[in-house]
Amino acid sequence: MIDQTRVTMSISIRLLLWLYECLWYLALPVALIRLYWKGRRLPGYRQHVAERFGFYSCQKTSNLIWLHAVSVGETRAAAPLVEALIASGKTILLTHMTPTGRATGQQIFEQHLKSGCLQQVYLPYDVSWAVNAFYRYFSPQIGLIMETEVWPTLVLSAKRHKIPTILVNARLSNRSAKRAASFGAIATYIYQSFTKILAQTGLDAKRYQSLHLNNVLVTGNLKFDVAANSSQVNEALLLRKELNAGMQIVCAASTREGEEELIVAAWQKLKQDHPDLKNICLLIVPRHPQRFDDVYALLTKSFPQVARKSLLKTNADLATAINQQGILLGDSMGEMSFYYALSDFVVMGGSLQPLGGQNFIEACALGRPIILGQHTFNFQQAGIDVIDAEAGLRVDGIEGLSQAMGLLFLNHELKEAMSTNALDFANQHTGATQKILAIVQASH
Structure with a gap:
């Protein structure tokens, strides 16, 4: 009876995977149209298209460790692990799905790309012949896939x-866990086909384990290790x-x-409720560069003075724009450290709408x-932790x-206290890189 059940389950899984492959074949023409x-x-979507189908022309390197970081956030989060792997003598193949992720990798790992310690390509679409071509071409020693x-x-x-x-750096929301559970076996x-699932938190691990997995470990969140x-x-x-x-700046980051629209309305209400509040500036940094122009158009409809960082060529120009107490649009990529250091506190994008939040x-x-x-x-x-640490509201x-x-x-005293708490919160959660590195080194 048990054997019959296993045979039936095996047939069902194969059938579902076959249907999944068929759906991909139907979706490929749509995918090409979407790229165009x-x-x-973003012209990057029209570049290196052959790589998305498993055709590569870059030089092959042996003994590669392959790391997949789909877009910008995952690429930044992977940085401490990439650095640790390269420091241990490894060569990295870094794959992405978006041109912004690829551009971020080029910026962060510029020196490693020049030295040949790291190379970048797009991951192919999830059809068997393209994926198999990817594995045959690169023959990685091990694959590390970021987050979800x-x-x-x-x-x-x-x-x-x-x-x-x-x-x-695996995470699994409650909603995603329920969706995964609905697919059953x-x-x-x-998920059990992964050698290991290295979860960010104990809560993430419990959700993975609810899918009857026995390959889950908690190693922490790499994002705390990003310098x-x-x-x-x-x-x-x-x-x-x-x-x-006395100038104060709030950064609305990764909006x-x-x-x-919500931030603009809140800013207008703030000005209305506190007309005597002077020397304040709102800096808005949209998450996606393709939205820079749209956000600028939105801001100019609401405010008489809106400056674009990309058009301000010197620090003097930027200082003048901020001192005018207008609105500053952070329309540049790869400068979040600059924007955060410039600001007094941060409104975190992705959390004001049901989008899951961005990395704070x-x-x-x-x-x-x-x-x-x-x-x-x-x-x-x-x-939860950042609120409990009194580093956030x-x-x-x-x-x-x-x-x-x-x-x-x-309330400057409150702001200073929360600033100290934010530093303590970040410092208390570091260490994921070394834990993950040890597991990677023992797995191949």
Whole structure:
């Protein structure tokens, strides 16, 4: 009876995987159209298209460690692990799915790319012939996949090619766990095909284990180990010396669609409720570069003075724009350390709308108090911890956001106390890199 059940389950899994492959074949023409369409604003989508189908022309390197970081956030989070692996003598193949992720990797790892310690390509679409071509071409010793990027064909094909794979910095929201559980045995089969799942928190680990997995360990969150860009921090500190005495800046960081309107409304209410509050500036840094122009158009409809960082060529120009107490649009990539160091506190994007929240850990590491919305399921435990550490405030709606900004602008003692707490919070959670490195070294 048990054998019959296993045979039936095996047939069901194979059938579902076959249907999944068929759906991909139907989706490929749509994927090509999508690349062309998105390439209107981001030309990178129209570059290296052959790589997305498993065709590569870069020089092959033996004994590669392959690390997949789908986009910007995962690429930044992977930086301490990449550095540690290269320091141990490894050569890295870094893959992405988005051109912004690839561009971020080029910026962060510029010296490693030049030295040949690291190379970048796009990961192929999740069809068997493209994935198999990727594995045959590069023959990585081991695969490290960041956070949530679980593609069935990719994972199962690695197992057939005898390439150990580890899900690194893994997180699983309650909603995603329920969705995975609805797939039953096939979800367990896919996740169990990882050599290890290295979860960020105990809560993430419990959710993975609820899928009947026995390959889960807790190693912490790599994002606590990401070092700020020291040259950007120094540049920001020099700029602050050119600002009016008492100037305060709030950075609305990594904002996403629908959030800028809420921030604008909260800022207008703040100004209305505190007309005597002077020497304050709002800095908005959208998450995605393709939205820079749209956000600028939105801001110019609401405010008479809006400056774009990309058009301000010198620190003197930037200081003048801030001193005018207008609105500053941070329309540049790879400068978050600069923006955080320039600011007094941070409103975290992605949390004001039901989008899961963006990474606030780098801001905490620079001693910046955090204002979070209600939606931080991508950083659920960290979101709870930062509030418990009294390094952040949780707000709801325009009224709550306006009040929180006013509180931090007016109560300097509270702001300084929260700044110290933010530094302590960030420092207490470091160490994931070395734990993960030890497991990777023991797995291949």
